[in-house]
Amino acid sequence: MLRQSLEVVCKEDFRKIKIGKHQRSNECVFDCDVTRSACSYTTEGHHTIQICEHKTAIKVRAKVVSRNSCLIICILLNVKLRIARVNMPVFPQYLTPKQEEELRNIANAIVAPGKGILAADESTGSIGKRFAPINVENSEENRRRYRDLLFSTDKSLAENISGVIMFHETFYQKTKDGTPFTKVLQDKGIIPGIKVDKGVVPLAGTEDECTTQGLDGLSERCAQYKKDGAQFAKWRCVLKIQQYTPSYQAMLENANVLARYASICQQNGLVPIVEPEVLPDGEHDLETAQKVTEQVLAFTYKALADHHVYLEGTLLKPNMVTAGMSCTKKFSKEDNARATILALSRTVPPAVPGVTFLSGGQSEEDATQNLNLINAIKGPKPWALTFSFGRALQASVLKVWEGKDENVAKAQAELITRAKANGLAAVGKYQGGLDSAAGGQSLFVAQHAY
Amino acid sequence: MPSFPQYLTAEQENELRRIANAIVAPGKGILAADESTGTIGKRFASIGVENTEENRRCYRELLFTADASVAENISGVILFHETFYQKTKDGTPFVKILKDKGIISGIKVDKGVVPLAGTDGESTTQGLDSLSERCAQYKKDGADFAKWRCVLKIGAHTPTYQAMFENGNVLARYASICQQNGLVPIVEPEVLCDGDHDLETAQKVTEQVLAFTYKALADHHVFLEGTLLKPNMVTAGQSCPKKYTAEQNGKATVVALSRGVPAAVPGITFLSGGQSEEDSTLNLNAINNAPGPKPWALTFSFGRALQASVLKAWQGKKENVKAAQEQLLVRAKANGLAAMGKFQGGQSGKASGESLFVANHSY
Numbered sequence: 001m002l003r004q005s006l007e008v009v010c011k012e013d014f015r016k017i018k019i020g021k022h023q024r025s026n027e028c029v030f031d032c033d034v035t036r037s038a039c040s041y042t043t044e045g046h047h048t049i050q051i052c053e054h055k056t057a058i059k060v061r062a063k064v065v066s067r068n069s070c071l072i073i074c075i076l077l078n079v080k081l082r083i084a085r086v087n088m089p090v091f092p093q094y095l096t097p098k099q100e101e102e103l104r105n106i107a108n109a110i111v112a113p114g115k116g117i118l119a120a121d122e123s124t125g126s127i128g129k130r131f132a133p134i135n136v137e138n139s140e141e142n143r144r145r146y147r148d149l150l151f152s153t154d155k156s157l158a159e160n161i162s163g164v165i166m167f168h169e170t171f172y173q174k175t176k177d178g179t180p181f182t183k184v185l186q187d188k189g190i191i192p193g194i195k196v197d198k199g200v201v202p203l204a205g206t207e208d209e210c211t212t213q214g215l216d217g218l219s220e221r222c223a224q225y226k227k228d229g230a231q232f233a234k235w236r237c238v239l240k241i242q243q244y245t246p247s248y249q250a251m252l253e254n255a256n257v258l259a260r261y262a263s264i265c266q267q268n269g270l271v272p273i274v275e276p277e278v279l280p281d282g283e284h285d286l287e288t289a290q291k292v293t294e295q296v297l298a299f300t301y302k303a304l305a306d307h308h309v310y311l312e313g314t315l316l317k318p319n320m321v322t323a324g325m326s327c328t329k330k331f332s333k334e335d336n337a338r339a340t341i342l343a344l345s346r347t348v349p350p351a352v353p354g355v356t357f358l359s360g361g362q363s364e365e366d367a368t369q370n371l372n373l374i375n376a377i378k379g380p381k382p383w384a385l386t387f388s389f390g391r392a393l394q395a396s397v398l399k400v401w402e403g404k405d406e407n408v409a410k411a412q413a414e415l416i417t418r419a420k421a422n423g424l425a426a427v428g429k430y431q432g433g434l435d436s437a438a439g440g441q442s443l444f445v446a447q448h449a450y
Numbered sequence: 451m452p453s454f455p456q457y458l459t460a461e462q463e464n465e466l467r468r469i470a471n472a473i474v475a476p477g478k479g480i481l482a483a484d485e486s487t488g489t490i491g492k493r494f495a496s497i498g499v500e501n502t503e504e505n506r507r508c509y510r511e512l513l514f515t516a517d518a519s520v521a522e523n524i525s526g527v528i529l530f531h532e533t534f535y536q537k538t539k540d541g542t543p544f545v546k547i548l549k550d551k552g553i554i555s556g557i558k559v560d561k562g563v564v565p566l567a568g569t570d571g572e573s574t575t576q577g578l579d580s581l582s583e584r585c586a587q588y589k590k591d592g593a594d595f596a597k598w599r600c601v602l603k604i605g606a607h608t609p610t611y612q613a614m615f616e617n618g619n620v621l622a623r624y625a626s627i628c629q630q631n632g633l634v635p636i637v638e639p640e641v642l643c644d645g646d647h648d649l650e651t652a653q654k655v656t657e658q659v660l661a662f663t664y665k666a667l668a669d670h671h672v673f674l675e676g677t678l679l680k681p682n683m684v685t686a687g688q689s690c691p692k693k694y695t696a697e698q699n700g701k702a703t704v705v706a707l708s709r710g711v712p713a714a715v716p717g718i719t720f721l722s723g724g725q726s727e728e729d730s731t732l733n734l735n736a737i738n739n740a741p742g743p744k745p746w747a748l749t750f751s752f753g754r755a756l757q758a759s760v761l762k763a764w765q766g767k768k769e770n771v772k773a774a775q776e777q778l779l780v781r782a783k784a785n786g787l788a789a790m791g792k793f794q795g796g797q798s799g800k801a802s803g804e805s806l807f808v809a810n811h812s813y
Contacts, residue, residue, distance in 0.1 A: 284451035298668035305661035350743035380713035
């Protein structure tokens with residue numbers, strides 16, 4: 001007797017099988033997935049076989065035939081059995097409605113009117129560059145002391161700061177009395193965020209272009225950060241304007257890696273802030289910056305669409321559109337604001353709840369004024385337009401602090417001043433000139449990497 | 451720095467922007483009267499009218515000589531090539547008749563769908579050959595906008611990447627050529643309602659198709675502020691056993707658009723597809739009342755849904771012309787209200803409740 005393992009061979013790609021009431025056994029109607037049943041039959045003829053491995057086994061009458069020394073099972077189509085083909089494309093679930101709601105709520109809270117983000121996620125190397133001009137040693141304790149200063153600021157800070165992005169080390173640091181920073185922030189009603197990328201790496205064969213790494217184990221990392229209090233994440237990609245860049249390759253690659261990051265974040269309950277930064281380095285004019293930004297954003301949102309990213313649960317962190325730092329022609333802030341809105345209106349779907357601009361190399365005052373104008377000028381602007389500033393919120397703070405405990409209160413006052421100014425700018429109501437210690441200084445660092 | 455050769459001058463941009471905004475002015479929309487010879491024949495057959503050139507001329511004359519008040523709700527008319535060059539009985543070009551009423555003339559420029567080999571019944575649309583010269587001539591002869599229809603189908607494995615990419619690309623080429631010749635391109639990536647798919651599937655497919663469309667437009671440097679979109683409303687398949695309300699359709703439609711259509715696009719002029727006159731108006735009204743970011747105008751570009759009652763009233767008889775024109779005014783007004791979310795319902799016409807579905811519709 002021949003004993004063989006068999007597979008149920010379906011002629012077509014059935015996704016589901018609908019079974020009608022069997023005349024004799026009165027079995028009920030079910031939908032079930034087709035799975036391959038390994039079963040062994042020794043004889044040809046009619047058999048009843050199980051075609052799915054669910055708890056409720058569905059039995060189907062089948063005919064077993066012998067062909068080429070294999071036994072093949074043919075599902076019988078008879079009057080009582082309807083094998084229905086599901087005639088529509090398959091869209092497996094990406095997020096449940098509950099997950100969507102959670103992400104949507106977090107995103108909306110971050111861009112609530114008059115509020116924005118403090119980007120305090122400088123990596124160890126970057127914060128060292130901030131400490132150097134004020135002669136503060138780049139030690140773990142100093143880094144802890146500095147962020148302690150920021151996060152222990154009076155709770156009125158939360159009127160204008162909705163969220164803080166942190167670097168991994170900072171995320172797990174505590175105040176002097178042992179309270180985790182995340183708790184200090186949460187108690188003020190400020191949402192903790194976490195930078196999850198692992199820095200830029202070169203794209204071989206390009207003119208000094210790069211992509212960003214950090215996808216390995218990202219899902220597990222996000223799950224842990226979420227457990228430990230994070231509600232949003234950030235990932236920065238960098239594109240440069242040179243004679244032949246950004247190239248198609250760089251735009252495609254960076255957009256794709258941003259979409260992968262965004263997808264993984266959302267699966268783990270973190271709102272992804274998508275940051276495709278076009279650097280201001282160069283001599284290009286405003287129009288060029290605008291066109292490149294449009295291109296980059298088009299690639300970005302196509303990639304997000306292709307990866308099914310839930311736009312209502314994301315935020316965008318783009319550059320403001322400005323001419324290159326070494327451009328000989330000067331443009332007004334109104335020109336910049338207009339160019340920025342134009343670029344965004346042509347590429348950022350209205351479903352995105354908010355745009356949280358990076359400040360790049362701009363001085364504190366310029367960044368605020370530019371944000372204000374972006375909000376004040378006319379144009380299609382269905383998203384919130386607010387800030388996610390690093391240098392432009394902290395320059396004065398650092399200058400005043402100088403690493404000394406006795407300056408902490410004054411330094412915190414600077415933070416509140418800048419936060420308030422930018423909060424007003426985020427609703428187009430900044431009157432200008434709120435004095436700060438470093439208000440007018442350009443904070444440009446060439447070829448900036450964090 | 452990278453090179454961005456000029457696509458349009460500022461003057462050209464201003465002109466296109468002005469035309470597009472005029473078409474989607476509040477309370478106004480488009481009468482799609484661009485049925486090809488074959489297609490209008492099908493409409494005539496149902497009322498026993500012979501498909502002759504004279505009858506086609508008579509019928510469009512009926513439409514375009516309706517009372518001047520029709521321009522309160524009709525901003526533009528899309529015409530087929532033959533119609534574009536026809537005249538009234540007393541020799542006045544249709545284009546002039548419309549212009550005198552303040553209605554903008556548009557022209558269908560595609561040359562119909564053709565099969566994509568190796569796909570499961572998918573298609574692209576042809577018509578790019580000498581399109582630039584044709585557009586220049588139409589512009590000279592009074593057109594200010596154009597229309598090009600692509601078709602995508604929801605099946606077990608469709609629409610495919612190939613079909614979405616190809617149709618997105620051909621729409622972008624068409625749009626680019628139009629704009630170079632001063633015509634506002636209406637971009638129509640229609641997802642057919644044939645099938646038994648549910649509302650959610652229709653929404654997801656529409657999102658995908660729109661993503662491909664706007665990526666292609668971006669890649670071809672199309673000036674979005676000088677374009678219009680003519681999409682399907684998001685509804686479940688015609689044979690879907692589950693029924694949905696106008697409110698559900700409206701919501702699904704706005705979500706799909708908010709995820710796929712940049713705010714720079716001035717307006718969205720929905721096609722009616724196989725919907726009855728009344729359903730089209732109700733759905734348009736629901737779309738305007740749905741919650742969500744809606745930075746574009748949301749109005750109509752209806753063919754069957756503006757003309758079904760007109761045809762029924764006309765029956766091809768001269769003595770019915772006035773009554774038929776009345777029907778047009780009624781539907782135009784209803785849709786004008788719906789375009790502002792203010793339609794109260796029930797303005798019935800002779801054919802208002804009839805489904806106008808034609809399987810696998812091609813013009």
